[in-house]
Amino acid sequence: MPELxxxxxxxxxxxxxxxxxxxxxxxVLEPRSLRRHAHGADDFAARLxxxxxxxxxxxxxxxxVPLAASGTALLVHLGMSGQVLVREPGVDDRxxxxxxxxxxxxHGPLRLNFADQRIFGWMALDPLAPTGLPDERVPALVAHIxxxxxxxxxxxxxxxxxIRARSTTVKRALLDQTMVSxxxxxxxxxxxxxxxxxxxxxxxxxxxxKARQLIAEVRRVLTRALAEGGTSFDAQYVNVNGASxxxxxxxxxxxxxxxxxxxxxxxxxxxKFMNRGAHYCASCQRIRGGSAx
DNA sequence: AAGGCTGCCTGCTTGC
DNA sequence: TGCAAGCAGGCAGCCT
Numbered sequence: 001m002p003e004l005x006x007x008x009x010x011x012x013x014x015x016x017x018x019x020x021x022x023x024x025x026x027x028v029l030e031p032r033s034l035r036r037h038a039h040g041a042d043d044f045a046a047r048l049x050x051x052x053x054x055x056x057x058x059x060x061x062x063x064x065v066p067l068a069a070s071g072t073a074l075l076v077h078l079g080m081s082g083q084v085l086v087r088e089p090g091v092d093d094r095x096x097x098x099x100x101x102x103x104x105x106x107h108g109p110l111r112l113n114f115a116d117q118r119i120f121g122w123m124a125l126d127p128l129a130p131t132g133l134p135d136e137r138v139p140a141l142v143a144h145i146x147x148x149x150x151x152x153x154x155x156x157x158x159x160x161x162x163i164r165a166r167s168t169t170v171k172r173a174l175l176d177q178t179m180v181s182x183x184x185x186x187x188x189x190x191x192x193x194x195x196x197x198x199x200x201x202x203x204x205x206x207x208x209x210k211a212r213q214l215i216a217e218v219r220r221v222l223t224r225a226l227a228e229g230g231t232s233f234d235a236q237y238v239n240v241n242g243a244s245x246x247x248x249x250x251x252x253x254x255x256x257x258x259x260x261x262x263x264x265x266x267x268x269x270x271x272k273f274m275n276r277g278a279h280y281c282a283s284c285q286r287i288r289g290g291s292a293x
Numbered sequence: 294a295a296g297g298c299t300g301c302c303t304g305c306t307t308g309c
Numbered sequence: 310t311g312c313a314a315g316c317a318g319g320c321a322g323c324c325t
Contacts, residue, residue, distance in 0.1 A: 001318070032302085036321095061319080080318055081303080095303090118302045120319060168295065177320080185318065275298085276318055 002078040003061060004148055004182030005225035006245065010084050011058045013240035017086045018053045018065055018112070021104040025049060030097035033116060036077075036141065037124035047125055048074065048100070057138075060148045060181025064139050066128065075126045075139045076114070082121025085113045086240040098123055148182035149219045150226075160211040163203050170206065171199035171278060174218070183218060186231055186254045189279045191218040193253035198287045199278045205288065224250065253279040 002010070026045040028034060037044045052068040063084075064073040076084065085093050089101065089109040098114040114123055126139040133153065138145075147154045159180060163173050173179050174188040183191070192199055194217040197210065206214070225231055230245030239245070248255075252262050257270035261281040270277050 003319095035301090077319080079302090079320080116302095117304070118317090120302060166295090172296085175319090274296095274318095277316095 001080060001184055001186055002082065002230075003184035003187050004150065004222050005187075005247070006230035007058055007061050007063050007078060007182075008150070008226055009230045009239045009245065010078070011056045011063050014056045014063075014065070014084060014086065014112075017104065017107065017110055017240070018102065019055045020106075021053050021102040021110065023048050023051045023053065023100060024103045024109070025099075025101040027099040028097075029099065030116075030119065032119050033097040033114065033122055034124065036122045037126075044123070044125055047072075053102070059138060059142055059151065060145050060177055061184070062139070062142045062145060062181075064126070064142070066137075067125075071128055072125050073128050073139050075124045075141060077121055079116065079118065079120025079122065081117040083113075083115045084240060085115060087111045087113055145177050146179055146181045149180060149215060149222060150182070154180075156212065156215055159215055160208055163211055163214075164206055164208065166203050168203055169199070170197055170201045170203050170214070172274065173203050175274070180215075180218070182222065185276050186251070187218070187221050187225065189253040190221045190251060192285060193280060194221060196284050198285045199273060199280055201287050253281070255279065 026048045028041040028045055031041045034041045034044050051070065054066040054068055056063060056065045062075065062077055064075040066073045089111050091111060093113045093115045095115045095117050096113045097116050097119070100112040102110045102112060104110055124141065126141050128137040129140050129143060130137050163179065166173060171188050171192060174183050174191065191214065195214045197214060225247040228245055228247040228250065229239065231247040253268055256268040257279055258267055260266065261268055261284060264281065264283050266281060266283045268279055269282055270279050
């Protein structure tokens with residue numbers, strides 16, 4: 001379940017390998033991995049071959065590599081199980097869906113393998129469009145995605161205002177990538193635990209102080225997970241070298257059902273919510289009625 | 294506007 | 310032992 005920290009680990013790992021490299025060859029082994037590319041697998045390969053790659057960028061869980069002098073980017077979403085692996089030429093990985101061979105001016109030939117067990121992830125070539133900020137462009141398929149909490153232009157005050165104005169509940173809002181991006185099921189549950197907020201608390205009843213605390217805890221958990229190299233439970237998430245992260249050892253709520261809450265000792269419980277699991281401490285995280293003041 | 298639900302997917306785990 | 314159902318869930322799109 002790659003979320004912001006895992007995608008950022010991939011982006012930063014990719015940066016030295018791809019920046020300035022030329023695409024020497026593209027092989028699409030699984031056309032479904034290109035379902036969001038507008039014109040099919042052959043067009044994808046033909047247009048990507050020969051392109052020179054620039055520094056990879058990220059917003060939320062979306063990762064893209066601009067192609068020099070083209071107004072286009074190679075856009076990647078890892079979905080549930082996607083990986084981008086930097087390998088020696090000719091090396092293959094299990095469940096490789098797209099192979100991209102690179103020629104780097106300093107590192108020589110390299111291979112990128114886009115591997116994805118469940119095929120929820122995808123790649124596409126997508127036009128870059130201006131955001132309104134000087135010198136900032138994002139792919140068209142990312143235009144509707146909100147800034148993420150590690151973006152220097154993320155506006156906490158604006159987030160607090162918007163979340164309190166929405167008639168929804170708090171976990172639903174955290175998972176809504178048009179409200180705030182980069183958060184998935186793991187870090188939503190972790191941030192809610194840290195802020196002592198129940199997942200089903202109506203957002204209109206969140207005080208401004210509580211909403212501020214929530215976004216601060218979101219940022220803290222994302223930052224800590226990034227520092228630990230992301231969360232891995234198995235081979236489904238690895239960095240560009242195939243190594244796992246360590247944050248799974250730091251989880252307080254997600255996957256901790258039956259274990260004692262690190263604050264109060266009562267067991268963490270897991271319930272079904274939005275067709276996924278919600279993990280929380282029923283003692284520390286209660287729905288508070290009352291004023292929104 | 295909000296949200297419920299489905300489809301997209303495979304591999305591992307659980308249950309009969 | 311073997312098979313089938315259940316489970317993991319990000320996102321788009323449809324419908325109410």
